[in-house]
Amino acid sequence: MKTHTRVLIFISCVLMLTAYFLPLWHILLDAPQYPEGLEMKIWLNGLSGSIQQINGLNHYIGMKFISVDDFKEFRILPYVFGALTLIGFAAAVARSRRLLWAWFIGLCLFAIVGFGDFYVWEYNYGHNLNPHAAIKVEGMNYQPPLFGYKQLLNFTAGSLPDTGGILVGVGGLLAAAALFYKPQQSSNKIK
Amino acid sequence: MKFLSYKLLVPALAILAGSTISGCKPGKAGSSVDADAAQKVYVAPGKYDEVYAFLSGGFSGQVAAYGIPSGRLLKVIPVFSQNAENGYGYSEETKPMLNTSHGFVPWDDSHHPELSKTNGEDDGRWLFINGNNTPRIARINLATFKTVEILELPNIGGNHASPFCTENTEYVVGNTRFSEPLDNSNGDVPINSYKKNFKGAVSFVKVDKDKGAMNLAFQLIVPPFNYDLAHAGKGPSHDWIFFTCYNTEQANTLLEVNASQRDKDFIMAVNWKKAEELIAAGKGTKITAKYAHNVYNENTHTATSVMETGTQTLDVTKFPGLVYYLPCPKSPHGVDVTPDGEYMAASGKLAAVIPVFSFKKMLAAIDKKQYDGMIDGVLPVLKYEDVLHGEVKKPGLGPLHTEFDGKGYAYTTMFVSSEVVKWKIDNLEIIDRIPSYYSPGHLSVVGGDSKKPFGKYLLSLNKITKDRYLPTGPELAQACQLIDITGNKMKLLLDFPTIGEPHYAQMIPAEKILKNQVKFFKLEENKNAYATKSEKDTKVVRNGNRVDVYMTAIRSHLAPDNIEGIKIGDEVYVHVTNLEQDWDVPHGFAIKGANNAELLIMPGETCTLKWTPGLVGIVPYYCTDFCSALHQEMQGYFRVSPAGSNVPVKFSIGENPVTQ
Numbered sequence: 001m002k003t004h005t006r007v008l009i010f011i012s013c014v015l016m017l018t019a020y021f022l023p024l025w026h027i028l029l030d031a032p033q034y035p036e037g038l039e040m041k042i043w044l045n046g047l048s049g050s051i052q053q054i055n056g057l058n059h060y061i062g063m064k065f066i067s068v069d070d071f072k073e074f075r076i077l078p079y080v081f082g083a084l085t086l087i088g089f090a091a092a093v094a095r096s097r098r099l100l101w102a103w104f105i106g107l108c109l110f111a112i113v114g115f116g117d118f119y120v121w122e123y124n125y126g127h128n129l130n131p132h133a134a135i136k137v138e139g140m141n142y143q144p145p146l147f148g149y150k151q152l153l154n155f156t157a158g159s160l161p162d163t164g165g166i167l168v169g170v171g172g173l174l175a176a177a178a179l180f181y182k183p184q185q186s187s188n189k190i191k
Numbered sequence: 192m193k194f195l196s197y198k199l200l201v202p203a204l205a206i207l208a209g210s211t212i213s214g215c216k217p218g219k220a221g222s223s224v225d226a227d228a229a230q231k232v233y234v235a236p237g238k239y240d241e242v243y244a245f246l247s248g249g250f251s252g253q254v255a256a257y258g259i260p261s262g263r264l265l266k267v268i269p270v271f272s273q274n275a276e277n278g279y280g281y282s283e284e285t286k287p288m289l290n291t292s293h294g295f296v297p298w299d300d301s302h303h304p305e306l307s308k309t310n311g312e313d314d315g316r317w318l319f320i321n322g323n324n325t326p327r328i329a330r331i332n333l334a335t336f337k338t339v340e341i342l343e344l345p346n347i348g349g350n351h352a353s354p355f356c357t358e359n360t361e362y363v364v365g366n367t368r369f370s371e372p373l374d375n376s377n378g379d380v381p382i383n384s385y386k387k388n389f390k391g392a393v394s395f396v397k398v399d400k401d402k403g404a405m406n407l408a409f410q411l412i413v414p415p416f417n418y419d420l421a422h423a424g425k426g427p428s429h430d431w432i433f434f435t436c437y438n439t440e441q442a443n444t445l446l447e448v449n450a451s452q453r454d455k456d457f458i459m460a461v462n463w464k465k466a467e468e469l470i471a472a473g474k475g476t477k478i479t480a481k482y483a484h485n486v487y488n489e490n491t492h493t494a495t496s497v498m499e500t501g502t503q504t505l506d507v508t509k510f511p512g513l514v515y516y517l518p519c520p521k522s523p524h525g526v527d528v529t530p531d532g533e534y535m536a537a538s539g540k541l542a543a544v545i546p547v548f549s550f551k552k553m554l555a556a557i558d559k560k561q562y563d564g565m566i567d568g569v570l571p572v573l574k575y576e577d578v579l580h581g582e583v584k585k586p587g588l589g590p591l592h593t594e595f596d597g598k599g600y601a602y603t604t605m606f607v608s609s610e611v612v613k614w615k616i617d618n619l620e621i622i623d624r625i626p627s628y629y630s631p632g633h634l635s636v637v638g639g640d641s642k643k644p645f646g647k648y649l650l651s652l653n654k655i656t657k658d659r660y661l662p663t664g665p666e667l668a669q670a671c672q673l674i675d676i677t678g679n680k681m682k683l684l685l686d687f688p689t690i691g692e693p694h695y696a697q698m699i700p701a702e703k704i705l706k707n708q709v710k711f712f713k714l715e716e717n718k719n720a721y722a723t724k725s726e727k728d729t730k731v732v733r734n735g736n737r738v739d740v741y742m743t744a745i746r747s748h749l750a751p752d753n754i755e756g757i758k759i760g761d762e763v764y765v766h767v768t769n770l771e772q773d774w775d776v777p778h779g780f781a782i783k784g785a786n787n788a789e790l791l792i793m794p795g796e797t798c799t800l801k802w803t804p805g806l807v808g809i810v811p812y813y814c815t816d817f818c819s820a821l822h823q824e825m826q827g828y829f830r831v832s833p834a835g836s837n838v839p840v841k842f843s844i845g846e847n848p849v850t851q
Contacts, residue, residue, distance in 0.1 A: 053773050056746060060820070134747075134821055 001095035008178035009092040009100065015171035016085045019044050020078070022164030025118075027144055029054065030156040040066070041162060044081060045074045061153075062133025063125055063142055073117060084110060088175065104179050107172055119146050223625050225675055225682035232673065232685045234261040239705075242637055242648060242698050245304045245318055246671070248272075249692020252299045254320055254331065259637075259648055259698060260673060262687035270329045270338045271299030271322045275788035279338075282790055283764065283799035284719070285487070287496035291325050291343050292481040300324045302351065302694045303420075303633075307360045307403070311425040311532075311642030315703030317403045319354040319363050326350035328365055328396055330403055332489070334707040339487045342405045345480035345502060346373050346392040352434050356398070357423040358642075362408065362463065364423075365394040366434055370415030375479045385443040389415035392504070393434065393461060407482070409470045409503040411461065413514065414566055415441055417450070418459070420525050420592075425642050426532030428550045430464035433535055435523040436516075451541060455518040455575065458526050458537055460553065462513055466505055474510070475503035490718045492796050508569045515557060516572040517548055525592035525633070529601070529616055530642050534580055536601055536616075538590035545583035545590050545603055546575075547619060553578045581619045586612050591632055592695075594639030596646040596676055602639075604631040604651060611651050611674065613681060625681040627672060629655040633695040636676065645700055649674040649681070652693040660688055669693055710774040712795030719797035721766035726750045731842040738763045738840070744778035744792060745770040746819040748844065749812070752827030756840035757804055759833055765812075768797040779815025782829070789815050804831045 023041035038050040046068050055065045084106045091099035126143025144157045240258030252272030256265045273280030299322035306313040318331040326344040349368030356363045370389040372378040380388045397408040416436035424431040439456045442449030480502045487494040507513045520542040527536050535548040556577040563574045589607030613623040637645040651672045668688035675682040723741040729750045732739045743750045767780045771794035781789040790798040814825035832838040
């Protein structure tokens, strides 16, 4: 394994570790009455932000209250992600291309399962509405977008990666680079 | 012939035209309005004003906050008067704020807002204001725009020379307009024994540097003049504070005439630092005095009133060097210290000049000890010529009050000639004058009494409006005019009506207030004795004929919303906690037929409404603040039964399937 590959893996792993200190994703809600916006940040192990206000608003439409305790994911995610990152470090230390492949596939699976799970949650919150809700709009569901923006009644809902998510994303690209990128041989060499 | 007649006609017409021009009434305004005024005062929708203006409400007893340059009313802050609109002075928590040694006094006459200062600059932390009638000083927290403290002052009548503060808000002062016999003496004396039995008392209220808490540190017992206004020194004059006195004739009847006899009255210069040292050295005399000290705690959201029992005094005739008198023509109102602390401009209401005194010369005159006589045999009067920097000649009629722009200019209101006059401090020359509509009392420049005036805007605070606005019957609004003072010539920008009497104002750049704003009270920090922090803790508790209702409010219901078992003869205390934790979501609370006002409860706050039901039957209550789309559904019922009825206490709210 070339040195540059090991350096790439190492940088990638360090970027991955920021997930423990920075929020990965955020959901933004803008409405005429909320010019300052409401925001929910999603971390590796929990949620933060204006959850109380969002729940306060959700009760009009009968959306289930958001509670960190309902998400088993937050209890296991830190360990799964930690194990993955360890594999990355191990690949660099042991100079093992096999471990590098395992790590890369692991990361890909993590991303696919993660986004899939996120989508399912959004779908359930947006569709399973209490029939006694004060506000009922025929044919309306309140599923937030997976990525990007969507209008939900008076709210513009946005779903975008946060700092931690961006850094982990860059880490993922570096992991791919470590696996597939080979530096061109210098064309000056013949001379 | 025809030609000749034309020749004659031309000069004849010229003479006629000339006489018409000189026949025009002089001094009509209109030209003083800035051509760009609309643009300069236009604050686009959604944009903030540049400056906060705090205007006293005068006889309304309150303070109003306006945005400048738009002149938009932002909030009326209740201070000395009950305010049914939000329950101030009606709720159980705020009633103690209006307690005094005379009992509950639900009104006062608020005159001079004073921003707290650090190093002589407005720091945006607190606003002090005096109650004139039943002598009091209030402190408003500018993070919450709530009155958080009111301290009564004993031994004085008419707390007018108040609450001006020293350079670092070490003290705010209060001094008497109506000298009286001291509270602990026998006051049952003939009024014409004024000179013998009446006294003035200069009150020094210490302000805690961090918390702002006030306490009456000491009072100086001074001759029974009428003390009008004050300003503390700054920089070189840091240790001194100046008071204007009128009625140095010591008249006690028909003051209009009898207090206007002398050619000169006085400015009383007080060395407060020296007074502080004397008190610290134990030279003060403790006297009994009864005065209320009311404090509103922003964690319990509750005010408490404590009756104080005494204070320290210093008889200034016994301590040489504490006070000196500067002769000042004639019945002076304002005494205003220049930003550099070197000059004091006084405004004799009946004088034809504005005398400007030099602090340096005052110190030199004190050193020389060549006095122009003594008051009460021992209090030195300095010589007018010795302390005078110079006089502003022919400034106008009825000079009242002066502020500064920090560029070497001063601005003085002329009550009688109804104008604002700009003059230069160093050579005392008049630069410009602009009419005021009408009869301005005080004026205010942004930071104009501080060490570093912000300048830019001047407010002329007017007593009479007559033809300025659409008429509203005999009672008309008073008003102020916004004047641009950035250029050499003053330009009128805006004219807007105010609440009560805009007696005086202080203006401060908005960012100094904005940065400390509280958006809501944290529920977990609510230490109110009757706070209910969750709906499941709501309850109704009977104790004899006292019933306590622990209620919560959240969009869009009150819990409980059905209450039975209330009887005629009960005293019902409804404690409502607003459970919201978001900005700008207050809930209101009102009961049909309650002989009381409503409550307006901020997020995270608890307020209590006392209700004595008078009729048997069903009594609705509801939220009065349009809080949400389902605000109109936010309501409930009391069932009131006859006295002695055996209907049990029962309370409930329907199951909410949505929030389970």
